[in-house]
Amino acid sequence: MTASQQDRQIAEAVRQQRPRLLQFIRRRIPDEAEAEDLLQDVFAELVESYRLLKPVEQAAAWLFRVARNRITDLYRRKRPVSLEEAFGAAEASDDGEGLLLADLLPAPDDSPENRLLRETLMEALSEALAELPVAQREVFIWHELEDKTFREMEEETGVPLKTLISRKHYAVLHLRKRLQKLYTELFTD
Numbered sequence: 001m002t003a004s005q006q007d008r009q010i011a012e013a014v015r016q017q018r019p020r021l022l023q024f025i026r027r028r029i030p031d032e033a034e035a036e037d038l039l040q041d042v043f044a045e046l047v048e049s050y051r052l053l054k055p056v057e058q059a060a061a062w063l064f065r066v067a068r069n070r071i072t073d074l075y076r077r078k079r080p081v082s083l084e085e086a087f088g089a090a091e092a093s094d095d096g097e098g099l100l101l102a103d104l105l106p107a108p109d110d111s112p113e114n115r116l117l118r119e120t121l122m123e124a125l126s127e128a129l130a131e132l133p134v135a136q137r138e139v140f141i142w143h144e145l146e147d148k149t150f151r152e153m154e155e156e157t158g159v160p161l162k163t164l165i166s167r168k169h170y171a172v173l174h175l176r177k178r179l180q181k182l183y184t185e186l187f188t189d
Contacts, residue, residue: 006050013059014043021063024147028071038074042067064147121182128178132171139164140171 022039029035045066046059129137142148150168154161 009059010047010050013046013063017060017063018043020060021067024064025067025071029074034074038067038070041070121179124179124182125175128175131178132174136167136171136174139167140175143168 018039021042022035025035025038025042026032029038042063046063049062129140132140139153142153143150148156150161150164153159153164157164
């Protein structure tokens with residue numbers, strides 16, 4: 001792929017994804033300047049990936065994943081978040097704008113410790129999710145893993161907002177109970 005083809009692909013990805021990506025970042029980072037800086041960092045990483053001859057196949061998914069990881073890193077530097085606090089923040093928000101589960105996971109970098117920790121957490125989460133009733137599991141996955149707001153879910157499914165929030169609440173209670181032992185083993189001295 002030539003440099004001009006790369007430039008066109010990068011420009012197209014930036015043009016198409018910038019508004020949604022900025023909105024995604026601003027929901028998690030209230031400071032406008034900080035949100036813009038993070039957005040620019042994400043696009044810089046996209047350019048760097050192309051320049052290292054690693055073109056991105058699904059630009060939107062890749063950009064959102066990088067943004068989420070950058071946001072997670074930013075929150076980690078500011079203040080550690082416990083599993084209890086993060087799940088509490090996610091379930092307390094009526095509009096679905098709380099912290100996401102992905103914000104708790106270690107950055108998916110190449111460090112063996114982070115890879116192992118991420119795999120361990122995701123395996124435990126998958127097992128715990130499988131135990132949930134379908135409706136609760138779907139709401140949890142849509143909100144935490146697919147980044148849908150409760151309002152979006154309400155519009156798509158026709159299920160009342162309070163019912164969706166309630167389902168998420170019960171899912172979180174179950175997952176909190178199931179994952180607490182693992183959390184204690186991994187994150188406490």
